[in-house]
Amino acid sequence: MRNYLYLLYGWVRGEIFAIPGRVIALIFFICLLSAPLITQEPYYLRIIIFATLYALFAASWDLLAGFTGQLNLGHALFFGVAAYAAALFNKYLHLPPWMTIPVGAIAAVFVGLIVGIPALRLRGFYLALVTLSFPLILTGLIFMFPDFTGGEMGLSDIARLSSSGTLNYFIIVIVFAVSTLIMWKFTDAGSKILRTGVILHAIREDEIAARASGINTTGYKLLAFAVSGFFAGIAGGLYVHFIRVAGPSTLELFFSFQAILWTVFGGITTIYGAVAGAFILYPLVEIMSNYPWGEKVRFIFLAVTLICTLLFMPEGITVWVRDKIEVKCPRCKLTNIYMRTHCRACRASLRLEPK
């Protein structure tokens, strides 16, 4: 027993405490879980819940566009389809939330596969523009059948996620934590268990070379669409049971762009970047809009932030910070805190000796 504890301690020390980025992530999750103990103010909890859902949404965009290179400009499609599917199943068939959310996510997977079919033949900007058009087509359809879909007003009176606000909070945060962990492992190119991460990287970098190496690129691209759609769908289902209205705003062009904005600000091709971007920008804008001046300039602020990010730290804020606090050992590729001069495992010098 003692031995196992000691092993666990060693693992935690080596894998988490030694790497500043992971320490930050750990502190972040502890804060996220303990937020209801600090404040019971519904307004703040609401902001955190929205940030959580949007972070999940942005991370799923990052999986598809950042890692696999399938630039999707209509990512709100997955979110909106899941939101509407969950709402319809709840409203007309009276299924409880724990069933409608998976059903919504599966609907989003299904749509992801349908959208993925053109992706097999199109590449680059053609794909971007085609994906852009799907949510707009669906919005047209929703407006065409207002009796069934609620039209412009959307579907209201959806069942609550759970009976109490605090329980809602914990359900959403835990689903978010598990989903991000899965997405992170799924895209981790250095993973020893799953090969998907490195394959998706290969497809993004050079699809023809990947195919020449015997990788079924078609299948993996569809898989990326399905997984990304699934997690965006989970976010959409939770969202609709949290605010209890499913409206066409979930399909808006601007909503798709916001996912891109959060991800690019936080750092593209890193799941944690998308999470950080949503958790920094969304509350900031939300708090700004409490003031009359902030209400007016919030989108100007967002646009300027995005432009400045791309011009001055094109890899995003998390990567910029990470490069400041972490340094990779040139010999054994182990991550070290920036203060060290020699690698913690192999004792190789981390920097060139000063002359």
Added chain:
Amino acid sequence: MLGDILINGLMAGGMFAILAVGFSLIFGVAKILNMSHTAFYMITAFLILIGVTLLGFPLLPSLAGSIAITMILGILCFKLFFDRVKEHQTAVMIISVALAMLFQEIFLLAFGGHYRGVPPFITGFAEILGTRVSYQHLFAIGASALILAGLWVLLSRTKLGIAIRAVAEDREIANLMGIDLSRIFMIVMAISVALAGLAGAVLAPIYMVSPFMWMQPLVITLAAVVLGGFGSIGGCVIASFILGYTETIVTFLVPGSTFLRGAVSLSIMVLVLLIRPEGLFGVAFEEERL
């Protein structure tokens, strides 16, 4: 009814063609996917509104002035933003989305979200095929024909046009032949923005001016460019007319269906792309390695 559809479709098609050709030009030459293209169209419409209604300038100087200011703004955007990240095409695209949002919000802040009208340049109407067609519509059709013809002459008959096409064909070789790439990019950006500005100038009296007026044309422009095939200017023009007529027919035949217009055009685009992934007139390249 038939006359209405014919005239309105011709006008919508012509205007989409001008927008789509400008968009296609800057993409083909500099590989900039400029999502703020129609935002420049909105800027010109607003500048005309400011010039004519608020400052009371006569029509022609305010038209010319607005287009000139838009062109300068376009060149500034290119120099300050696009040029600095042009190695990453995705970054260029995201910056252009942000720019469109920025322009929209600035005008929203200054003018509010409601729709405003610009007085027509020419009043009165003519009787064609039994329908009343205002001179402004005829002017728009004539202007689009003239602009497209002018652009065709520029691209096929002048030295600058040949240089532009050479750069679009093969950047490195064009550069080796002594063509200054960054100068050509800047000129093409100016032409492209000026085309968007011209469309805005002609359409401002017909459609209402508002900060959100760039969204709908952007979607149709993208659909036209993809439908026609990237890099094919002629394909772009034909696709624009197809989409212009589709929109008009849907608007006239299905009552109360303004929200369906975009959906029908986009469905046509998706269907065509499923059958011909390179668009109607695009050239199917060998799978290229980026």
